[in-house]
Amino acid sequence: MSRSTADSASSVTLPTPKERRRLREALALSEEQVAEAMGVTKATVKSWETGRSAPRGRKREAYAKLLGTYEPDAGRQPPVQTETQAQSPERTQAQAQQPQHQPRRPQAQAQAVDVRPRAAAKRAPKPPKAPAPSPAISPGPARKGPPSPQERLKPAGTADAAPPEPARPPAVPGLTPEEAFDALYAHAAPGLVHQTYLLTGRRRLSRESVEYAFHHAWERWPEVAVDADPVGWVRATAYEYALSPWHRMRRAHKHPDSPPTEANRRALLTALLELPPAYRRTVLLYDGLGLDLPETAAETEASTPAAANRLLHARTVLGKRVPELAEPEALHRRLSALVTEAPTATLPAARVVRTSGERRTRTWTRAVLGVTAVLIGVTGFAAATAPTHYIPVNAPGETVNGVPVRGGPQKLRPEDLELRDILRSEPNPGPERLVPAAE
Structure with a gap:
């Protein structure tokens, strides 16, 4: 892949992670089908739809084509407005109001776009743009059997009409x-x-x-x-x-x-x-x-x-x-x-919310920096004053209680010593008849 092709693929604009998931489900595609078409794992597709990561290079372009949001001329500069167009705004507005032809989507995809049980909703996603050639993934024929929970949410006779755009705060250019x-x-x-x-x-x-x-x-x-x-x-x-x-x-x-x-x-x-x-x-x-x-x-x-x-x-x-x-x-x-009821709660001004949030952030940052500095100081003081080697100390003798009595014969008393001396000095005590006669 040349450098120009890589730059053009990297400049492809992808929708937000929430919009990626909505477009996939509107096309009746599962995460496994998208992963198989893109040549990645299911975990990678999930990370794309949660905003933890985003595809790059050719995968980015293929992913945009799969979702139907790829615009080949997205990287080009918009055409310069001519003097004739600038002088005739009515003509430009009339041309912009003309309906544009959009390709017809398959029936299985059209049935999965809107499942709301209301005639007029306050908020709805934008319809996907005309899809460019994308990896072939067949959503499969419509299943027959008991209705799914999404189909049961929709009352009978409700048409799949495109609801109005949601009300958002007006975007005024040049705001700080x-x-x-x-x-x-x-x-x-x-x-x-x-x-x-x-x-x-x-x-x-x-x-x-x-x-x-x-x-x-x-x-x-x-x-x-x-x-x-x-x-x-x-x-x-x-x-x-x-x-x-x-x-x-x-x-x-x-x-x-x-x-x-x-x-x-x-x-x-x-x-x-x-x-x-x-x-x-x-x-x-x-x-x-x-x-x-x-x-x-x-x-x-x-x-x-x-x-x-x-x-x-x-x-x-x-x-x-x-x-x-x-x-x-x-x-x-x-x-x-x-x-849609008119709220009655009294809220602080926006400036107060901003300044209080900034003040709290500064307070926590200073507290963390202060604790970190104290820990560094204590660690440095301990390292500077710690001895380089240790000398064992001879502890004085102490009385130890609870030691069991030494086993073996006990120490002889004075009476025992006297008796022992007598027995040793007189080996043949007793009557004479018991003493053998010497021949």
């Missing part, structure tokens, strides 16, 4: 990082506090979770600023912090706040809090925020079938606890109305 962060905070923070309260039932914990998420977003702002969905990045961090089991050990967050006074809201919030955290988060993302099933599975770090089963179980439990929400459409309308 501080201004962009402040715009994201003003756009997403109040709604995230309300959503986190629906997840936890604790108002104080919801505000703390959102502030924690924006602190981390500011610390990693170069990564968040180029993310395709910065609101989703902050939302995932806030949800993870809010649903952490360690909060049960804190007295302030041990019990939920008092439920609302309205009967319908109280019943729904109580039923939500009785669900496991993973099921609660899945039903809020899918039926409340309007994410599709692959995006919900990616944000909850679960497979698509697992997310579908969680959603079905959560709907069943909520339908039993609140009978009027037994239908998926009724539950979707109620959760959407709850999520």
